Amino acid sequence: GEYVFDSLYFKELILKDTLTSYSSNSFRGLRVNKLTIGKFLEKLNSNTLEQMTIREVNLLESIDHIPNSIFNGVKTLENVTFSDSIKTIGDYAFSNTLIKKLDIKNVNVINKNAFKNAYLFEDFKSWDKIETIDDNAFENTRITKFVAPKTLKKLGKEVFKNCDMLEMELLNEIQDVSSESFKDLSVSHLTLGKIVDGNDSQYNIFNGKSLVKDFRRIRDLTIKKSVSKIQNSSLSKGEFNNVVLEDGVEEIDDLSFAESGIKKITIPNSLKKMSLTSFENIPKIREVTIGDSLRDCENVRGLFVDTAGTISKVSKLNLTLNRNEIEDGFFTKSKNFNENYPTYFDVDEIELSSNITKIGNNAIWGLRTKQMNFQNLTSLGKGNFKWYKLKDVKLGKDLTTLVSEVFANCEINKISMEGVKEIQSKAFYEAKINYEITNTNNVETIGESAFEDCSCSNVKFDNATFVGKRAFYANRELIIASFKKLKKIEDGTFAYCHQLKHAYFHSDLNYVGKLGLHFADVTNFDYEKLEYIGERAFESCRSLESITLQNVTKIGEGSFSGCEKLTNIGNGNKLNDNLTDIPDESFSQCHNLILDGDLPSKLESIGKRTLAQMRFTNDTVTFNNTKILTIKKYAFSGNPTLKYINFNNKEINIEESCFSWCDELLTFEGRLNVKKVGYQAFSRSPKLKQYQQSDFPNCTDWNDPYAP
Numbered sequence: 001g002e003y004v005f006d007s008l009y010f011k012e013l014i015l016k017d018t019l020t021s022y023s024s025n026s027f028r029g030l031r032v033n034k035l036t037i038g039k040f041l042e043k044l045n046s047n048t049l050e051q052m053t054i055r056e057v058n059l060l061e062s063i064d065h066i067p068n069s070i071f072n073g074v075k076t077l078e079n080v081t082f083s084d085s086i087k088t089i090g091d092y093a094f095s096n097t098l099i100k101k102l103d104i105k106n107v108n109v110i111n112k113n114a115f116k117n118a119y120l121f122e123d124f125k126s127w128d129k130i131e132t133i134d135d136n137a138f139e140n141t142r143i144t145k146f147v148a149p150k151t152l153k154k155l156g157k158e159v160f161k162n163c164d165m166l167e168m169e170l171l172n173e174i175q176d177v178s179s180e181s182f183k184d185l186s187v188s189h190l191t192l193g194k195i196v197d198g199n200d201s202q203y204n205i206f207n208g209k210s211l212v213k214d215f216r217r218i219r220d221l222t223i224k225k226s227v228s229k230i231q232n233s234s235l236s237k238g239e240f241n242n243v244v245l246e247d248g249v250e251e252i253d254d255l256s257f258a259e260s261g262i263k264k265i266t267i268p269n270s271l272k273k274m275s276l277t278s279f280e281n282i283p284k285i286r287e288v289t290i291g292d293s294l295r296d297c298e299n300v301r302g303l304f305v306d307t308a309g310t311i312s313k314v315s316k317l318n319l320t321l322n323r324n325e326i327e328d329g330f331f332t333k334s335k336n337f338n339e340n341y342p343t344y345f346d347v348d349e350i351e352l353s354s355n356i357t358k359i360g361n362n363a364i365w366g367l368r369t370k371q372m373n374f375q376n377l378t379s380l381g382k383g384n385f386k387w388y389k390l391k392d393v394k395l396g397k398d399l400t401t402l403v404s405e406v407f408a409n410c411e412i413n414k415i416s417m418e419g420v421k422e423i424q425s426k427a428f429y430e431a432k433i434n435y436e437i438t439n440t441n442n443v444e445t446i447g448e449s450a451f452e453d454c455s456c457s458n459v460k461f462d463n464a465t466f467v468g469k470r471a472f473y474a475n476r477e478l479i480i481a482s483f484k485k486l487k488k489i490e491d492g493t494f495a496y497c498h499q500l501k502h503a504y505f506h507s508d509l510n511y512v513g514k515l516g517l518h519f520a521d522v523t524n525f526d527y528e529k530l531e532y533i534g535e536r537a538f539e540s541c542r543s544l545e546s547i548t549l550q551n552v553t554k555i556g557e558g559s560f561s562g563c564e565k566l567t568n569i570g571n572g573n574k575l576n577d578n579l580t581d582i583p584d585e586s587f588s589q590c591h592n593l594i595l596d597g598d599l600p601s602k603l604e605s606i607g608k609r610t611l612a613q614m615r616f617t618n619d620t621v622t623f624n625n626t627k628i629l630t631i632k633k634y635a636f637s638g639n640p641t642l643k644y645i646n647f648n649n650k651e652i653n654i655e656e657s658c659f660s661w662c663d664e665l666l667t668f669e670g671r672l673n674v675k676k677v678g679y680q681a682f683s684r685s686p687k688l689k690q691y692q693q694s695d696f697p698n699c700t701d702w703n704d705p706y707a708p
Contacts, residue, residue: 005030015040017062027052038062038083041070049074061085066093068111073097082107089114105129110137112156117141133159148172160185170195171224183214190215193224198231198253207231207253212238212260223249225270230256238262245271252278267293267300269322276302288347289318295330304345314346317367320353328360328381331367352376357398359384374399385410395420402427404447414438423447425468428454446471448490457499467493469513475500489516491534497521501543512537514556526570533559535583552576557583557607566593573617575600584608584632597621604628606635615641619664622646633657633678640664647673654681654705661685671696681705 006029017039031053038060046069056079068090077097088109095116112134135156147169154176161184171193219241225248232253239261252274264287271293349371361381375396382405389411397419408429416439425447433456448468455477462484470492478497482504488511495518509527514534525547535556550571574596584607597616633656647670656678662685674696682705693702
């Protein structure tokens with residue numbers, strides 16, 4: 001009858017199958033903790049149970065389906081226990097309830113809106129028999145996980161609309177499904193299997209269509225190894241944060257991920273082929289994890305470049321291999337390398353897996369990067385960073401040798417050389433180091449041209465005992481160089497270092513080779529043990545004021561030519577008495593040097609123009625030679641202050657124009673020793689006495705020395 005149970009509370013109410021009728025208000029106002037019901041459920045109107053307060057429902061074996069809307073609006077309903085006999089859940093059957101847990105057991109069909117607006121599904125059990133889930137079945141629920149069973153044949157439209165799910169797995173084929181099935185669904189982790197496999201000839205429902213375009217968001221996507229080929233366009237236009245393709249995926253078809261929001265992706269070693277359009281227009285891509293597929297996969301460059309050739313900005317490339325070495329030409333010999341377009345892979349950072357300790361020659365050239373972890377490397381080949389712009393390079397303690405051309409032609413902000421002992425030839429050839437080189441205490445050897453034509457303002461290798469020829473040649477920004485154990489400067493080591501002002505070497509430095517400091521800007525170079533100075537070693541060092549030559553027995557041609565400020569050479573500006581040769585132009589243009597006029601007793605030759613523009617003490621030059629001396633042409637030509645020449649040596653040969661244009665020259669003394677006077681030897685020296693051949697009684701070769 002009417003209002004039979006109004007305002008009553010039952011711990012449990014059992015409505016048996018034998019009940020045949022009830023009034024519309026029979027159950028109004030009844031509060032029940034647990035309702036047990038079977039066949040009688042089919043006799044109830046759709047709003048009957050809505051009039052009750054029910055927390056739990058136990059469904060009997062006598063019923064095989066849940067009628068439409070039967071529990072709709074029972075806002076207190078939290079738990080439902082299904083019998084094994086129930087196969088179908090009707091439209092709106094449990095919508096607008098507070099159901100938290102549900103074990104649906106043998107249910108095959110969940111109809112439209114069946115659980116729409118239900119409060120929360122903490123867990124779903126026993127999905128193994130489901131064949132159909134119809135439109136909006138779980139709209140606005142808090143379902144946390146959905147694993148599509150093998151039996152599932154149909155997934156309707158907007159099934160999970162406005163849901164925020166933690167995990168979803170679609171591993172098998174679903175015959176009736178579309179992108180609308182997942183409209184406005186957010187999933188933290190989506191796992192896909194055969195549903196997107198393009199190699200299944202009988203099942204290609206998403207070939208050319210997107211499965212994921214209507215998802216609101218997918219944070220992580222995993223493609224299982226069971227998928228050998230990802231279908232055309234099947235994952236296009238999806239909003240992904242992270243995509244992982246398991247090892248087993250071999251091919252990615254046209255436009256598979258096109259226009260998607262991928263930020264990170266992991267590419268497996270099994271991948272052999274992709275289309276240039278597979279990842280077309282993915283502007284959010286930031287991180288790629290890849291291994292041998294970088295070398296072996298056809299068209300993998302499409303992940304980095306769209307079909308128009310626009311470089312996508314990948315911030316980070318994680319290079320992961322199952323071996324410890326990236327072999328020679330790993331990338332340059334790959335299917336993706338094109339020597340005409342070496343910047344196809346433009347990334348901010350390369351992260352090597354921790355097991356990688358060796359990088360071969362030209363192994364990663366073409367992967368233009370700004371940052372890479374070098375800490376675990378024991379070997380680094382040449383040619384890997386040509387034309388790169390690296391930020392901070394931190395070499396680990398196990399990398400002891402920097403091979404030839406290892407950082408040639410690249411730009412580096414800063415580099416730390418913790419374990420490096422040897423820097424081989426051309427290691428930094430034509431490189432640019434913007435700030436500094438640090439942790440160089442272990443460096444013992446620097447090879448030939450190691451830093452040639454490199455830009456670096458400050459170098460400190462205080463434990464280096466060998467620095468090769470041209471090691472810092474043409475380093476035009478070098479200002480400070482410190483090599484406190486170096487005793488020998490090889491040929492051209494610091495030549496053309498125009499700004500080199502401060503150079504520090506071992507106190508026992510004894511050798512400066514040819515062009516050693518040519519054009520450097522040093523002011524003082526006072527090393528008392530210095531014995532050898534090569535050709536043009538200090539040529540055009542226009543700031544050089546002082547150098548110690550007291551022990552120097554060998555001076556090369558043009559050694560100090562152009563040293564306009566040179567005033568002090570030590571030992572009272574007297575040359576070493578054992579010096580046998582002052583070669584051509586050795587002191588040319590040394591305008592401010594006042595040399596001791598008593599020239600070395602063992603001197604055998606004075607070269608061309610070598611003493612032409614300097615001054616001498618008392619404006620006098622005295623030759624006290626024990627050897628035969630040859631004064632080459634133009635040796636003193638144009639000397640502005642020289643007045644007196646004293647020949648006290650064994651034999652003198654004066655060559656062409658030797659004393660021409662000497663405005664103040666007055667006399668020659670000791671003319672007995674002169675054997676030869678060359679053409680124009682005394683020409684245009686206006687104050688010089690007009691000597692005749694007879695004034696040089698032993699001269700056998702007189703060749704018109706006053707000719708104009």
